[in-house]
Amino acid sequence: FTFRKQDVCEKKQADPVHRPITRRFAAQIASTQQNRAEGTKKSNLGNSNGFGEVIFVDDEHKPTDDQPVPMTLEQTEPVHNELDQMEEVEMEDIIDETVLDIDICDANNPLAVVDYIEDLYAYYRKMEGSSCVSPNYMTQQFDINERMRAILIDWLIEVHDKFDLMHETLFLTFNLIDRFLAKQTVVRKKLQLVGLVAMLLACKYEEVSVPVVGDLILISDKAYTRKEVLEMEKLMVNTLQFNMSVPTAYVFMKRFLKAAQADRKLELLAFFLVELSLVEYEMLKFPPSLLAAAAIYTAQCSIYGLKQWSKTCEWHSNYSEDQLLECSTSMVDFHQKAGKGKLTGVHRKYCSSKFNYTAKCEPAHFLLEDSL
Known part of the structure; x- marks a missing residue:
């Protein structure tokens, strides 16, 4: 399945001043100059124009076999060889046409940071390993298991939706939970507290309006006190060394x-x-x-x-x-x-x-x- 360029956005035309000189394009320039000269023959030396040096060869000045063959552009009679039968393309068209420039529509949007978006995502790919945890970290936990983790996350997804928080907050919350549990053993009665504090920290990092501690205590049915929430928050940020900037x-x-x-x-x-x-x-x-x-x-x-x-x-x-x-x-x-x-x-x-x-x-x- 191939997308057409028109399905995304129009391809930006290359600046003709900086356009690579192809055989076809140079021949068009030469033809224009020839019409202006009204019949005057071009020599085999390059004529200077706005696009640089272009070399032309007349039939009368064909190189002999023992001479090096220069790069030439035939204007009149086509030479029947394999090179002349190939379709002429610009250098920018050599790249597979099916790989679209997805950022060209955002060229004038400073928030899209088009100039270094590829570098940014290359950095994300490089750093994502540091945000991952061992897929068997639960083996070091003695009082919780995978099922309890699933129950916690399923519940937090509903809490996130009820508070109408941002997507970034949800993904960062789960990243904080797993990274914390991979380093710190937790008893099951504190597992919900870990989830609430992780969401609180994610909100502080991502949201404009942050839920207050009292709201988190209420949704936990007052299972924890304000002091317990703040102590867990301190333990979590210290365990994670305050590293909240991870690619999720x-x-x-x-x-x-x-x-x-x-x-x-x-x-x-x-x-x-x-x-x-x-x-x-x-x-x-x-x-x-x-x-x-x-x-x-x-x-x-x-x-x-x-x-x-x-x-x-x-x-x-x-x-x-x-x-x-x-x-x-x-x-x-x-x-x-x-x-x-x-x-x-x-x-x-x-x-x-x-x-x-x-x-x-x-x-x-x-x-x-x-x-x-």
């Missing part, structure tokens, strides 16, 4: 959705799938960038009913379709089971009109069949 799956989602030219439907389904994955402890083995790319790939398969991963998506995500399949099939499985069992917080959230009833979208069953 959210930052990769935004970039990869742009590469996929996603509409609202695709965006919501991709976020539904990635949030289902956040609940599952087993998905910690995948880095945030892979999780984001797989969610978008799976969402595309669900909506279009066929495998679809464009060259543009592959280029910007640095993941091929084959690299996404393991994670993607797991997401399809979660999608199928989302409305069943006890942990249905994500499903209920995306079954609402606020999220366009996204959870009711049919899963990409064929991905599971192909993996068998």
